[in-house]
Amino acid sequence: MGDTDGLWGLQEHLQALTIDELRTANWQRANEGVKPSKQTKPPKAMSRPGQGRGRDKNSPERIAKRKAALERAASRRQALARGEIA
Template structure:
């Protein structure tokens, strides 16, 4: 497809491809809620250091204490994009997939009927 001046138009698929290839810290990705790459290696290493120090302090504080009386171990710091547990077959994802398939079928029907070109 082309615009009035004959330039090729960008399809939604091409636009999605360009967005997926943006750098992790691009404002467009952040505006879309994609926080996977907000932290660089340095931030992850600092969080790991904090986690290790918390575990070491927990171990020292529970030294010589019966296992049944020990406090719970500390949870690791939350990191953006890590451990979110996206399940490919979660109900939300299944619903989104069904909606996309319905939209695609509706579009194919409209194209076949000549409603859109």
């Protein structure tokens, strides 16, 4: 899947493009003659460096946001239990 720093060269990009095209071609053949409402979902493209996967799920900012959301939810549950809000 490329270097550890997330940079791909031409060969990696061409290989990913080839995989995407083969997935699409196989999906088209599998759904040939099938009603559009009964077709399977088209395949997703292979992930590439820099396409939304760069965020760290356990970064300090995300942990702080998650903690704040849990605290808001807990205080709302307490207010509901006390009958302060409906």
